[in-house]
Amino acid sequence: MKNNLDTFEVEQLFEAILSLENTAECRKFFKDICTVNELLTFAQRFDVGIRLLEGSTYQEVSRETGASTATISRVRRLLADDEDGLEMAASRLKKENS
Numbered sequence: 113m114k115n116n117l118d119t120f121e122v123e124q125l126f127e128a129i130l131s132l133e134n135t136a137e138c139r140k141f142f143k144d145i146c147t148v149n150e151l152l153t154f155a156q157r158f159d160v161g162i163r164l165l166e167g168s169t170y171q172e173v174s175r176e177t178g179a180s181t182a183t184i185s186r187v188r189r190l191l192a193d194d195e196d197g198l199e200m201a202a203s204r205l206k207k208e209n210s
Contacts, residue, residue, distance in 0.1 A: 160187045161198040162205075 132138050142151055156179055163173045170184050191198060 157183065157187055158198070158201075160184055161191060162202045164188055164191060165199060165202055 128141070129138075132141055146154070156177055159177055160173055160179050160183060163176065164184070164187060168176070170181055173179060173184050174181060187198075
């Protein structure tokens with residue numbers, strides 16, 4: 113599936129996201145291209161990933177986020193790959209909020 117990300121359309125989307133200047137612009141952009149449920153799912157997966165990186169257990173993550181164990185498992189598998197994108201973003205977010 114990751115090979116399918118090497119398309120003009122995906123690159124164009126990434127460039128558009130990088131052009132956004134603040135959270136208000138991000139909110140407007142994502143509300144235009146995602147359903148509320150898609151956005152909430154995306155946000156939940158990011159939150160699950162952050163909590164897993166911080167060492168939370170599946171039970172803690174499920175209780176605190178409402179995510180299913182299947183979702184938590186999926187995010188855990190993604191954290192085990194070589195991409196490290198979630199880790200990079202979580203680390204930068206943590207630095208900004210410190």
